[in-house]
Amino acid sequence: MNYAEEANRCRRCGMCHAVCPLYKAERREQFVARGKVRLTKISEEGRIELEDRAKTTLYNCLDCRACMEVCPAGVNVSRLVKGMRKKIYDKHGDNLLMNVALEHLTSYPKRMELARKFLKLYQTTGLSSLVQLVPSLKEKEKILPAIPKRSFRNELKARDVRPGKKGKVAYFISCTTDILYPQVGEAVLEVLEACGYEIYPMNDGTCCGVPQVGYGHVERAKEMALQNMRSVPDDIGYILNDCATCGSALKEYPELFEGTEHEELAQNFAKRVMDISEFLIKHTELPTGEKLGIQVTYHDPCHLNRAQNVKQEPRDIIAHSGSELIEMENSGQCCGGAGTFGITHFDLSQKLLKQKVGNIKATGAEAVVTGCPACRMQIAFGLKSYYKDIPVYHPVELIARSIREKGM
Amino acid sequence: MDLQAFLQVIHSKNIEVQCDPQDTSCFAYDAANLESLPGAVVFPKDTQEVSVILEAANRFKVPVTPRGAGTSLAGGTIGIPGGVALNLTQMNQIIEIDEENLTAIVQPGVVTYELHQAVEKLGLFYPPDPGSMKMSTIGGNISVNAGGPHCFKYGVTKDYILGMEIVLADGRIIRFGGKYIKNVSGLDLGSLFIGSEGTLGVVTEATLRLIPMPETKRTILAVYNDLDEAARTVSDIVRNKIVPATLELMDQESMRLIERIRPANLPLDAAAAILIAVDGPASQVEKEMKLVETLCLKNGAREVRVARDDKEQEKLWEGRRSANGAMSQNCKAMVVEDASVPRSKLPDMIRKCKEIAERYHIPCAILGHSGDGNVHPHLLLQELTQEEWERADKAVDEIFRAALDLGGTLTGEHGIGLVKKKYMNWQFSPDTMDLMRSLKNTLDPNQILNRNIML
Ligand SMILES: Cc1cc2nc3c(=O)[nH]c(=O)nc-3n(C[C@H](O)[C@H](O)[C@H](O)COP(=O)(O)OP(=O)(O)OC[C@H]3O[C@@H](n4cnc5c(N)ncnc54)[C@H](O)[C@@H]3O)c2cc1C
Ligand code: SF4
Ligand code: SF4
Numbered sequence: 001m002n003y004a005e006e007a008n009r010c011r012r013c014g015m016c017h018a019v020c021p022l023y024k025a026e027r028r029e030q031f032v033a034r035g036k037v038r039l040t041k042i043s044e045e046g047r048i049e050l051e052d053r054a055k056t057t058l059y060n061c062l063d064c065r066a067c068m069e070v071c072p073a074g075v076n077v078s079r080l081v082k083g084m085r086k087k088i089y090d091k092h093g094d095n096l097l098m099n100v101a102l103e104h105l106t107s108y109p110k111r112m113e114l115a116r117k118f119l120k121l122y123q124t125t126g127l128s129s130l131v132q133l134v135p136s137l138k139e140k141e142k143i144l145p146a147i148p149k150r151s152f153r154n155e156l157k158a159r160d161v162r163p164g165k166k167g168k169v170a171y172f173i174s175c176t177t178d179i180l181y182p183q184v185g186e187a188v189l190e191v192l193e194a195c196g197y198e199i200y201p202m203n204d205g206t207c208c209g210v211p212q213v214g215y216g217h218v219e220r221a222k223e224m225a226l227q228n229m230r231s232v233p234d235d236i237g238y239i240l241n242d243c244a245t246c247g248s249a250l251k252e253y254p255e256l257f258e259g260t261e262h263e264e265l266a267q268n269f270a271k272r273v274m275d276i277s278e279f280l281i282k283h284t285e286l287p288t289g290e291k292l293g294i295q296v297t298y299h300d301p302c303h304l305n306r307a308q309n310v311k312q313e314p315r316d317i318i319a320h321s322g323s324e325l326i327e328m329e330n331s332g333q334c335c336g337g338a339g340t341f342g343i344t345h346f347d348l349s350q351k352l353l354k355q356k357v358g359n360i361k362a363t364g365a366e367a368v369v370t371g372c373p374a375c376r377m378q379i380a381f382g383l384k385s386y387y388k389d390i391p392v393y394h395p396v397e398l399i400a401r402s403i404r405e406k407g408m
Numbered sequence: 409m410d411l412q413a414f415l416q417v418i419h420s421k422n423i424e425v426q427c428d429p430q431d432t433s434c435f436a437y438d439a440a441n442l443e444s445l446p447g448a449v450v451f452p453k454d455t456q457e458v459s460v461i462l463e464a465a466n467r468f469k470v471p472v473t474p475r476g477a478g479t480s481l482a483g484g485t486i487g488i489p490g491g492v493a494l495n496l497t498q499m500n501q502i503i504e505i506d507e508e509n510l511t512a513i514v515q516p517g518v519v520t521y522e523l524h525q526a527v528e529k530l531g532l533f534y535p536p537d538p539g540s541m542k543m544s545t546i547g548g549n550i551s552v553n554a555g556g557p558h559c560f561k562y563g564v565t566k567d568y569i570l571g572m573e574i575v576l577a578d579g580r581i582i583r584f585g586g587k588y589i590k591n592v593s594g595l596d597l598g599s600l601f602i603g604s605e606g607t608l609g610v611v612t613e614a615t616l617r618l619i620p621m622p623e624t625k626r627t628i629l630a631v632y633n634d635l636d637e638a639a640r641t642v643s644d645i646v647r648n649k650i651v652p653a654t655l656e657l658m659d660q661e662s663m664r665l666i667e668r669i670r671p672a673n674l675p676l677d678a679a680a681a682i683l684i685a686v687d688g689p690a691s692q693v694e695k696e697m698k699l700v701e702t703l704c705l706k707n708g709a710r711e712v713r714v715a716r717d718d719k720e721q722e723k724l725w726e727g728r729r730s731a732n733g734a735m736s737q738n739c740k741a742m743v744v745e746d747a748s749v750p751r752s753k754l755p756d757m758i759r760k761c762k763e764i765a766e767r768y769h770i771p772c773a774i775l776g777h778s779g780d781g782n783v784h785p786h787l788l789l790q791e792l793t794q795e796e797w798e799r800a801d802k803a804v805d806e807i808f809r810a811a812l813d814l815g816g817t818l819t820g821e822h823g824i825g826l827v828k829k830k831y832m833n834w835q836f837s838p839d840t841m842d843l844m845r846s847l848k849n850t851l852d853p854n855q856i857l858n859r860n861i862m863l
Contacts, residue, residue, distance in 0.1 A: 011736045012439045014479040018521070018542035027497040027517065028451070029478070035434035042433055053430035072733025 001076070001258065003083050004044035009073045010037045016067035016077075021334050022060055025351050030057040033067035033077040040080045043087070050088050058084050062341055063214070064302040064334035078307075079255060082213055089216030102217045106175065106207050107224050113151055116179045120147040143342060143381045145180055152182035156201055159189075164198035169279070170232045170272075171201050172250065174208065174243035176373035184373060187400035188242050188276055194403055195284040202239075204231035208246040209256075214339055218256065225253050226262065229269045238283070239273045242394060244372035245339070247275045248307035275304060277371055277395050281313040289402030291322025296393075297365035298325060299356065299379060300332040301372035314371045314395040321398035323369075328359040337378030353382040361387050368392045410468040411447045411490065417464035424451040424498070435475065435493045439540075440483035440827055441741055446473070447490040451498045455573060455581060455612040458494070462610065462856065463579025465492060471859050472577075474606040476517065476548030479540045481744050482825025484552065484605050488860055494610065496547050502526055503613070510618045511570060511587045516547025516611045520554075523616075533621040535562035538821065539732060547611045552823035553603035557654035557685075557728075560779025562619075564821070566602045573613035574601055577852035586615060600847070605823050607858045608851045622687035625653060626697050627721040629713040630704040631678045635659075637708035638680045639755040642778050644703045645684075646751075650696050653687040655779035656728055659758065662773040662786075665734040672727030675711065682778060683728055728775075732786075735773055739788030743800055747811035748820030751781040760810040761785040768803040770796075782820035783811075808834065824862040832862070 016033040017023050023032035030036075036058060042048045050058070061081050068077050094102070105111050152173060169192065177185045192199055205228040209221035228250070232239055241247045250273040253266040280286055296318060304310045318325050336342060336352030343349075356379065360368055367390055368383070370376055376392045383390055418425045426432060426449045436445045452458045465472045473487030474494045487493060500517035507530055514523060520541040527534050537556035538544055544554065550572070555564040571585025584597045601608055632638040642655055658666070658681050663674040675681065684704075686696045697714065704712045715721035735742055749757045758774055761783065765772030771788040785807060787800055808818055808831050818824065818831050832841065841863075848855075848863055 008740075011742060012437050012478075013732065013736070014439060014477055014540065014543040015733070017477055017519075027500060028495075029434040030431065038434055038437065039430070048429060048433060051430060053428045057430070057434070072730070072736040074737060 001079055001083065001255070003040055003080055006076055006080060007037050007041035007044060010034065010041070010075050011073050013072060015070050015072060019066040019070050021064065021066065021336075021352050022062065022348065025348060031060050033071070033075070036061060036081055036084075037075055037077060040084050043084065050084060050091075054084075055088050058088070059344070062302070062334045062336070062338035064338065065306040066302070066332075066334070069306050082216075085214070085216035086218045087216070094215065094217070098215060102212050102215055103220050106211055107209075107220060109153060109178070109206055112175060112179065112207075113153065116147060116151055119144070120149075142385075143377060145377060145380060147180065148182050150182065152178045152185040153203070155182055155186065156203070161199060161201075162193050164193065164196045166196040168198045168200050168236050170236045170239040171199050172205060172208070172228070172239055172241040172246060172273075173202060174241060174246040174373060176377065177242055180377065181373050181394070184242050184394045184397060187394065187397045188240070190400045191280065191286075191396055191403065192240075194287050195280070197284075200232070200236055202228065202231045208243075208249040210245055210249045211339060213249070213256070222256050225256055225266070229253065229265055232269070234268075237272060238279060239269070240276050240279050241273065242276045242371070242396060243374070244275065244301035244304035244308070245374055247273060248303040251308065275308055275310050275313070275371065277313040277317050278308075278310045280396070280399070281316045286317075286320055286399065287403055288320065289322075289399070290405035292398060292402050292405070293322055293324075294367055295324045295326055295365050296367045296369045296398075297328045297360055297363040298331060299328070299335060299360075299368060299370040299375055301370055301375045302332070302334050302338075304371045305332050310371070314369065317395040317399055318369055321402045323398055326363040326365050328363045328365075330355075330359055335375050335378045335382070337374050339374065342378055349378075353378060354386055357382040357386040366390060369395055369398065371395055409470050409490070411470055411492075414464050414468040414470045414492070415448060418448075418450060418461065421457070421460050423457050423461065424453070425449065426451075432493070435478070435495065438478040438480040438483060438485045440481055440486065440825065441743070442483040442486045442826060444486045444489045446487055446493040449493040449495055451495050453498050455575065458575045458610055458612050459579045459581050461492070461494060461579075462575055462577060465856050466578040466854055469854055470856070472856050473858055473861075474547070474551070474610050476545030476551075477519070477540075477543045479544050479548070480552070480823065480825055481746070482552075482819070482823045483827045484823050484825035484858075484861055486826050486860075487858070496545065496610075499612065505530060505532070505618075506587065507532070509587045510620075512616045512618055514546050514614055514616060516545060516550075516614070518546045520544050520546060520549055527618055528621060531621050532618040534568060534616060534618055536565045536568060539729060546614060546616075550602055550611050550614060551604065551606050552821065555777070555780070555782070555821040557656055557777060559777065560655055561651045561653045566598070568617045569598055569602055569614055570617050571615035572598060572601060572611055574609035575612050576609050577854065577856040581612075582609075589617065603823070605825065605858060605862050607848055607862055609857070622653070622689075624690045624693050625685055625687035625721070626693055627715040627724055628684045628686075628697065628700055628704070629681055629715070629724055630684065630709040631675045631681045631711040631713070632708060633679050633710055634708060635680050635755045635758060638682050639752075639778070641682065641704050641707040641709065642754075643752065644707055645700060648699060648703065650686070650699060652684050652700070652779065654683065654685045655777070656683040657681070657754075657776040657778035658683070658728065658731070659762075659774040661771070662731055662735070662775050665738055665773055666727050666731050669734045669737060670727050670730040672723050674727060678710065683724060731773075731775055735786045735788060739771070739790060740792045741789045743787040743789065743804060744822070745785050745787070745804060745807055746782065746819045746822040747808060747816055748780070748782040749811055749814045749816030751779070753814040753816065754778055754781050754783065757781075757783050757811060757814055757816065760814075761807055764803050764806045764810070768799045770800060770803055777820075780820070781816070826861060829862060
């Protein structure tokens with residue numbers, strides 16, 4: 001992408017002010033798209049160097065894309081911000097911690113499994129009380145839910161793949177599902193099998209690369225993308241996933257490889273990627289299970305609602321499970337989780353989270369449903385901190401449960 | 409200008425300030441096609457801090473540019489390079505809504521739409537509704553006396569200002585007006601400051617007049633093959649003593665562009681359409697709607713569409729509001745003008761704009777607040793070459809000449825700012841200009857506030 005050209009499309013109309021959750025919270029121009037687009041423009045025109053202050057501005061972004069939804073000029077703010085972060089990384093590198101995390105840890109499922117075991121140990125032993133001594137960490141580390149006994153990848157190993165009449169679909173295993181919410185992966189398999197599909201789990205794949213792209217480590221992200229793309233046979237028509245962020249990242253692989261030899265491969269991969277809710281509604285005959293009869297509210301993940309334009313399908317799934325949906329106000333406003341933003345910008349993130357929890361509370365729903373495990377983690381934390389500990393589900397879990405309860 | 413000495417004061421008083429170009433460049437622009445890099449941006453959190461800032465600026469002769477949301481289409485926030493941008497967005501509290509006196513007291517950084525939402529919850533109404541209301545600030549609205557579709561019936565921002573607190577260029581704080589509708593005490597200072605585009609003082613608080621929310625609102629779209637018929641309808645409606653809440657005119661080009669991004673079933677082959685909204689008590693609205701419909705048809709409307717429900721109504725307005733965006737998508741840069749002429753001259757003005765744009769080979773879409781004679785020709789630039797900008801400049805010159813010849817004014821609501829400054833001499837006699845300048849010199853002898861704007 002020609003960043004200068006893209007940035008020059010901005011009309012400086014300020015429409016993004018009206019929707020940017022960070023701008024609304026901070027009211028300083030650096031927090032809104034218009035300011036970031038400006039930095040991009042003058043940096044690309046060689047009028048300014050992107051140093052610390054610019055970096056701060058460019059990291060003050062949730063990638064929630066609310067701005068892109070209203071931008072009359074159609075500026076691709078997300079790509080500009082990511083592009084400038086890469087530019088900064090290419091010039092200045094990253095600190096040791098981030099380098100270890102992004103280059104050597106999160107991109108390797110086996111190492112993540114080790115990290116998971118460590119976290120588990122840490123949560124179950126006295127180790128965690130040590131960290132609690134550091135007040136700034138104390139709050140933040142509560143965001144992490146209880147680590148389950150087994151990762152989803154490990155559960156998969158212990159499980160046979162059932163052949164299905166309808167053919168094969170690939171399933172991308174997101175890190176959050178793998179490490180924190182294996183029950184979601186379990187539900188996806190159950191429901192797809194009930195619909196007659198054989199699942200091809202992308203065991204040889206790795207993380208989608210969002211953290212890498214987000215911090216400008218684009219070369220590493222490309223290696224990971226190649227690994228993911230090569231882990232699915234060509235004859236599989238759909239690559240399904242249950243994480244909004246992973247899904248949008250996979251769909252955006254062509255952007256990573258724009259103008260390179262792998263562009264076609266990426267396009268061929270990306271067009272097969274689909275969110276699980278969309279797939280279930282559009283391409284299957286969902287079995288009808290027991291009516292769950294619970295009242296839920298739905299949070300629209302930014303990367304599902306805006307990045308993938310999947311809004312109605314998760315709602316249809318809720319209805320199909322016999323649950324009642326009570327819409328919350330501003331269901332599409334970012335929960336503030338936004339990957340690592342919730343940790344790096346804890347206070348700001350909590351501001352957004354409190355608004356989200358307030359809107360949830362106002363519905364009186366007994367559970368929250370959302371199509372993204374990262375939002376789920378944030379919202380579950382918010383509910384515990386600012387309301388009460390009501391459950392958060394992935395839409396697919398509702399269907400799985402209704403099928404299970406009917407004994408199908 | 410001694411910026412360093414100024415900054416020392418700011419630092420010593422712990423006022424939030426940013427000086428790194430990586431920060432200040434985010435305050436170097438507004439919605440006009442101009443820029444100027446401030447040497448510092450200050451973020452006062454209350455009136456006292458604004459006063460400290462201006463006192464220091466005045467002492468060290470540092471030029472200051474007040475700034476709300478920076479949505480000015482006239483370059484009103486484009487200051488002297490290296491000067492100070494005075495950002496008022498941190499002062500964004502609605503201090504009070506008084507349901508008994510129907511007033512609100514707000515800080516200048518309150519976003520217009522946020523005020524709308526807050527008062528509407530109480531069944532009250534703050535009518536000024538500039539197209540930018542979801543981002544513009546009340547301070548910015550006051551400073552350009554902003555208007556919007558509601559103006560024809562309900563008046564402009566000025567009609568809703570009961571009192572203000574102003575910090576003068578030397579830091580002194582003055583207050584006038586209050587929670588009373590009738591007030592003839594002393595000179596009408598409100599009139600002096602409202603619309604002064606930040607050249608005379610900084611608005612730090614305003615007492616606003618609210619009215620009860622009208623009971624209902626209905627919308628009609630009337631479609632015409634001939635511009636004059638549309639204009640005749642407007643005159644006829646007014647002659648029949650109906651005052652619609654809004655009377656918005658869209659020309660063929662605007663409708664074509666809107667329809668492309670937000671389909672609202674607008675007729676693409678018609679010369680013009682007017683969007684008419686009538687509001688008030690339900691029974692009266694019903695009667696007026698019937699009459700409006702008849703008048704539209706009588707004056708040659710080829711089609712009259714009455715929005716059946718809120719949803720249809722919203723769709724039509726959504727389309728109108730997306731006009732600016734629709735136009736953005738069809739050009740590389742946009743020059744939006746804002747001349748205002750007597751209502752009866754509106755069709756002449758629109759024809760003139762079209763003719764001029766055609767002569768200079770610049771695509772042009774026209775929106776108008778036909779109730780009040782305010783026209784917004786949007787010149788859609790396609791190449792951004794020097795030559796094209798020059799053509800656009802000449803076209804704009806002619807548009808303003810035409811507006812003045814028709815007995816109109818340079819700007820109905822966007823303000824003079826930087827972009828229309830050179831035309832001031834066209835509209836005003838040397839004596840009138842002198843009077844304006846001497847007022848400015850009295851209030852701001854050191855030319856601290858918006859020195860380059862308007863005058
Ligand atoms: C898409 C779009 C649609 C628009 N539609 C309309 C419309 O329908 N009607 C209309 O009238 N305008 C319209 N505008 C123009 C603009 O939004 C208005 O002029 C608005 O009032 C500006 O408010 P702001 O807070 O952005 O002020 P800014 O742009 O920040 O400032 C405007 C001027 O006021 C001065 N100023 C700001 N705050 C203060 C203060 N507290 N004290 C003293 N001076 C101050 C500034 O120095 C500047 O000269 C539109 C603009 C856009 C981009
Ligand atoms: S909405 Fe789009 S065009 Fe308008 S200021 Fe924001 S980024 Fe620029
Ligand atoms: S992506 Fe979200 S946080 Fe980032 S600028 Fe756009 S609206 Fe603001």
